[in-house]
Amino acid sequence: MYEIKHAADLAESIRLLVVSAPMVAAKAKAGHFVVVRNGETGERIPLTIADYDREQGTITLVIQSVGKSSSEICELKAGDAFTDVLGPLGHATHIDRVGTVVCVAGGVGVAPVYPIARAFKEAGNKLISVIGARSKDLIFFQTEMEAVSDAVHYTTDDGSYGLHGFVTDAVRNIVDGGEKVSEVVAIGPLPMMRAVADLTRGYGIPTVVSLNALMVDGTGMCGGCRVTVGGETKFSCVDGPDFDGHQVDFAELLRRQNRFGEEEKMAYDRHRKEGHKCRIR
Amino acid sequence: MSDKVKMREQSPAERIRNFNEVPYGYDEREAVQEASRCLGCKKRPCAQGCPVEVDIPDFIARIKAEDFTGAAEVIKRKNSLPAICGRVCPQESQCEALCVLGRKGEPVAIGRLERFVADYEREHRSSDAAVVPAAGNKTKVAVVGSGPAGLTAAADLALMGYEVVLFEALHAPGGVLRYGIPEFRLPKAILDEEVGYIRSLGVDLQYNMLVGATLSIEELFADGYKAVFIGTGAGLPYFLGIPGENLNGVYSANEFLTRVNLMRAYRFPEYDTPVRIGRHVAVVGGGNVAMDAARTALRLGAERVSIVYRRAWEEMPAREEEKHHGREEGIDFKLLNNPVAILGDDKGWVEGMECVRMELGEPDESGRRRPVVIKGSEYVLDVDTVVVAVGQGPNPLLIQSTGGLETNRRGNITADPETMATSIPGVYAGGDIVTGAATVIAAMGAGKIAARNMDAYLKGV
Numbered sequence: 201m202y203e204i205k206h207a208a209d210l211a212e213s214i215r216l217l218v219v220s221a222p223m224v225a226a227k228a229k230a231g232h233f234v235v236v237r238n239g240e241t242g243e244r245i246p247l248t249i250a251d252y253d254r255e256q257g258t259i260t261l262v263i264q265s266v267g268k269s270s271s272e273i274c275e276l277k278a279g280d281a282f283t284d285v286l287g288p289l290g291h292a293t294h295i296d297r298v299g300t301v302v303c304v305a306g307g308v309g310v311a312p313v314y315p316i317a318r319a320f321k322e323a324g325n326k327l328i329s330v331i332g333a334r335s336k337d338l339i340f341f342q343t344e345m346e347a348v349s350d351a352v353h354y355t356t357d358d359g360s361y362g363l364h365g366f367v368t369d370a371v372r373n374i375v376d377g378g379e380k381v382s383e384v385v386a387i388g389p390l391p392m393m394r395a396v397a398d399l400t401r402g403y404g405i406p407t408v409v410s411l412n413a414l415m416v417d418g419t420g421m422c423g424g425c426r427v428t429v430g431g432e433t434k435f436s437c438v439d440g441p442d443f444d445g446h447q448v449d450f451a452e453l454l455r456r457q458n459r460f461g462e463e464e465k466m467a468y469d470r471h472r473k474e475g476h477k478c479r480i481r
Numbered sequence: 482m483s484d485k486v487k488m489r490e491q492s493p494a495e496r497i498r499n500f501n502e503v504p505y506g507y508d509e510r511e512a513v514q515e516a517s518r519c520l521g522c523k524k525r526p527c528a529q530g531c532p533v534e535v536d537i538p539d540f541i542a543r544i545k546a547e548d549f550t551g552a553a554e555v556i557k558r559k560n561s562l563p564a565i566c567g568r569v570c571p572q573e574s575q576c577e578a579l580c581v582l583g584r585k586g587e588p589v590a591i592g593r594l595e596r597f598v599a600d601y602e603r604e605h606r607s608s609d610a611a612v613v614p615a616a617g618n619k620t621k622v623a624v625v626g627s628g629p630a631g632l633t634a635a636a637d638l639a640l641m642g643y644e645v646v647l648f649e650a651l652h653a654p655g656g657v658l659r660y661g662i663p664e665f666r667l668p669k670a671i672l673d674e675e676v677g678y679i680r681s682l683g684v685d686l687q688y689n690m691l692v693g694a695t696l697s698i699e700e701l702f703a704d705g706y707k708a709v710f711i712g713t714g715a716g717l718p719y720f721l722g723i724p725g726e727n728l729n730g731v732y733s734a735n736e737f738l739t740r741v742n743l744m745r746a747y748r749f750p751e752y753d754t755p756v757r758i759g760r761h762v763a764v765v766g767g768g769n770v771a772m773d774a775a776r777t778a779l780r781l782g783a784e785r786v787s788i789v790y791r792r793a794w795e796e797m798p799a800r801e802e803e804k805h806h807g808r809e810e811g812i813d814f815k816l817l818n819n820p821v822a823i824l825g826d827d828k829g830w831v832e833g834m835e836c837v838r839m840e841l842g843e844p845d846e847s848g849r850r851r852p853v854v855i856k857g858s859e860y861v862l863d864v865d866t867v868v869v870a871v872g873q874g875p876n877p878l879l880i881q882s883t884g885g886l887e888t889n890r891r892g893n894i895t896a897d898p899e900t901m902a903t904s905i906p907g908v909y910a911g912g913d914i915v916t917g918a919a920t921v922i923a924a925m926g927a928g929k930i931a932a933r934n935m936d937a938y939l940k941g942v
Contacts, residue, residue: 223695237652243744243753244652269753284652286689415746416754419650419691420876421660421716422736426727433720433727438878452727453830459729463755470750 201281202236205258210340213265215274216250217348222257224249225285230315231293231442234259235283238276243269246415248312248387248441249288259285260433262311262340267464280333288292289418290441293408295319298380300326302374303349304367306388307333310341312410313387318348320385326350328379330370332392336361367396372424381405386445397415397445407445411436416459427453485587486515493809499778500747503806504663509549512597516544518582519589526579527591529871532926533566533633534610535559537576544594552600554749556595561636561679562629562925564603564671567596569662569799570922581808603674614682615642620939621893623706625692625879626683628656630712630912632679633928633934638710639682641936646706648690653743654820656714657913658744658921660735661770663777666803669742693879698886698908708907708935711894712928715873715913719767724792724825726869730759730831733871734774741777759866761785763834765820766870768918772804774868775812786812791839791852817841817852821859824866833861873918883941893917902938909935 206218233248251260265271276282278390293316301320305313309329321327329349333339335358346352353370354362363370367388375381384407386396393409401405413425415434421437427436429451434440488511489505489700490496507515512641519541527537556563572578572592580588608893620643624635627649634881635647653659654676658667664774680686690712692698701709716857718733720726732740737756744754762778764771778786788807790797793816797804808814817839824833838858841850875892887895894910901909911927912917 223690225694235489240744241752284689286650286652286691286695288694363812416736416739417651417660417693419716420878422739423717423720423733424736425719428727452829456727460755463749467750467753467755475678477701 201283202285204276204278204291205256207276207278207464210262211338213287214339214340215263215276215358216260217273217276218258219282219285220257221259221285221287224285225252225254225259227236227250228259228288229292230295230319231312232288233290233412233418234260234285234287235289235415236238236273236282236286236351238269238273238422239283242272242283242418244416244418245269245273245283246289246298246412246418246437248410248412249315250311251315253282259287262308264308268467271468272470286418290437293319293410293429293442295323297324300328300380302328302330302381303347303383304330304384304386304388305332305369306386306392307338309388309392309450310339310345313385314341314344316385316387317345321348325382326375328357328381329353330374332356332367332370332388333361334358334453335420344406344473366395367392368399370477371396375403375405383408384445387412390450390457393445397448397450401446409445410441410444411446411448411453412441413437413453414459427456483518484580484587485518485590486511486593488590488593493811496665496812498526498620499834500780500903502668503665504599507593507597509547509601510543512549513547514595515590515594516541519545520581522581526581527576527589529680530576530579532575533560533921533929534631535595540598541589541594544598549598549601550605552565552598556598559929559939560634561637561682562675562924563673564599564923565629565658565667566838567592568667568671568926569658570746571920596832596862600813603671609911614640616640617644617683619644620712621646621706622708623701624710624712626650626912627654627676627686627711628657628712628714628912629658629735629926630667630714630914630924630928630931631656632676632934633683633712633925634710634712634909634911635677635931638935639679639684641932643936643939645745646841647686648692649686649688650691651743651824651836653689654686654687654688656697656712661773663738663742663773665776665780666773678908690933691878693728693882698879698883698905702907708909709941710901710928710931710935711903711908711914712878712922712924713876713879713914716876717873719870719874720869721820723822725825725831728823728825728831729829730757730865731823731867731869733795734764734770734868735873737868738777740769742783747781757866759831759864761787761864761867762868763787763789763815763820763864766872767788767792767799767869768872769799769803771868771870772799772807774870776807776810778866779810784868787815787864789814789815789820789834789836789862790850791820792818794842795818796849815862819852819854820867824861831867832866833862833872834867835859835861863865873913875917877915891917899926899930899936901927902934907938
């Protein structure tokens with residue numbers, strides 16, 4: 201069992217879990233992910249590692265509650281445990297000294313962006329971060345990101361904090377403002393990553409995206425996470441999760457992510473009904 | 482000469498509505514009757530056909546004498562997974578193919594007898610293990626992958642007295658026996674029992690250990706392991722390389738079967754992992770995996786399941802029994818048919834598969850007649866789910882992370898067929914990771930040979 205050492209709410213429906221997994225923590229690098237399973241009837245769920253502490257033997261995971269499995273994980277408390285944690289999986293993010301790097305995080309994507317931003321900063325790059333959310337109260341990891349960034353730009357969809365607009369607006373401002381950007385890393389919802397990639401393609405700035413595709417095993421065995429990159433089929437678990445954002449077929453991936461949409465909705469509705477019953481009792 | 486004793490089984494109409502095992506197995510009377518057909522011949526050709534060297538005539542003689550526990554002991558001296566072998570081994574091309582009775586009639590049903598003995602022993606087991614491990618020698622050895630090769634190597638090494646740690650990447654043991662072979666062919670409870678037996682020999686089974694990511698072969702040696710066996714199987718699914726393969730509704734057989742078998746999607750939503758079946762399922766391929774996928778789809782409620790295979794019935798590599806069961810259950814065999822494209826609707830879901838008809842031409846390098854496209858034979862098969870079961874290759878993850886491990890052109894680990902030794906001293910490999918996708922029993926045979934040679938290597942060190 202993989203005990204949860206610490207749990208906290210970061211924002212509405214977003215939970216941070218510090219999990220004991222010494223062997224994973226020992227090897228984890230920015231960009232790696234794990235597959236977790238919560239309970240004997242649970243799914244195998246890929247989650248990007250948001251941080252790690254080799255001495256304590258822990259990894260940090262950030263989960264947004266969007267369906268049955270994720271909401272059950274968000275209910276976990278310190279002292280609870282995951283049934284399984286497998287990792288570190290995937291290729292670590294390629295970190296190099298390239299000059300100026302812009303790390304773009306959308307929503308819960310700030311969690312996986314954080315160790316990457318830190319690694320780029322430690323490698324000697326100028327690090328500019330862009331953090332976007334629907335509104336101010338959904339922004340988290342502010343202190344962490346500011347500590348590793350030369351500058352942080354915030355955007356909110358409703359204008360409650362920072363720039364009223366999308367992360368693409370902030371990236372455009374940065375580049376148009378004369379900043380010579382060598383690389384962009386974008387992690388967040390698929391439409392956001394696509395929008396960033398479309399923008400930077402015009403500027404000719406290399407852009408890495410991290411894909412958290414639906415998968416079962418996470419080791420290259422099922423092929424469920426396949427994604428078309430530059431016209432070739434790749435498995436995001438073992439060939440990724442990082443890919444050249446300009447080459448990813450986002451339209452296909454968006455469709456594929458909805459492969460079990462009906463089943464997920466059914467399970468979630470059923471879960472919420474049962475949850476209601478529990479409270480009456 | 483009498484015919485072999487028939488094995489009772491669920492009727493096709495009944496069994497396509499459940500995931501229970503198809504055959505019921507022999508009872509004691511049937512087993513003794515079948516065992517009595519064995520001539521007990523001196524030359525013992527059957528035993529030479531067994532990759533794990535089971536003393537077949539000896540265990541059959543014990544059945545004849547109604548000493549079923551004694552029969553189990555004879556088997557378990559050589560084979561730690563008899564209930565599995567009795568169910569999934571292709572006996573017809575191994576031990577039974579060499580039985581002298583087979584020259585004039587039906588060979589002794591060795592597989593069914595093995596199954597009977599294993600089931601009897603499991604149900605009547607006393608607290609004493611059938612076979613006792615040798616005294617411990619405190620030498621640590623690692624086995625990577627808990628499929629049939631790894632389980633066998635681990636069991637044999639434990640019996641020799643080694644301290645064995647068995648590393649499994651998934652959250653449950655068995656490899657392909659767990660994620661690939663369906664419940665109706667190999668009940669998970671039986672797999673659990675056999676794995677439990679291997680653990681009772683002292684094997685320490687550790688899950689969520691992806692060697693190549695969580696830890697490396699190099700680190701295993703640094704941690705004090707003196708030898709390593711790699712049995713990581715053929716886990717990387719091949720696709721067809723035709724348009725439309727990434728449409729929603731297209732699965733690799735690995736994904737489809739893993740969802741159902743390992744993750745128990747057939748009990749969704751009680752279990753969280755879903756699987757979508759659709760109304761008409763096409764399974765592309767003609768091997769045992771294709772047959773497993775097709776029969777699984779049928780049980781999950783598909784209205785029609787078609788096997789699409791480019792050669793003819795005789796060339797299908799699946800076991801006769803599986804083909805026969807599939808036909809009885811109403812699988813539609815589209816033989817001499819080959820898919821050329823999968824067609825999707827405007828939302829990206831499968832709505833058909835374009836196929837061509839084939840005819841058999843001259844034999845190819847495999848000796849099978851080469852299928853040739855019949856010009857102008859294109860047509861669209863009405864399907865909404867496609868399962869691609871055209872084979873699996875070696876997973877490169879462990880190999881890439883292990884410096885100095887030699888592989889062949891196809892990416893399989895190179896191992897000496899006599900010893901299973903790889904290019905790295907102390908590292909052995911066997912099963913599908915060496916041979917490419919083959920049978921459970923071939924993998925077990927390799928695990929056995931490796932264990933014996935690891936022992937020799939360790940004693941020589």
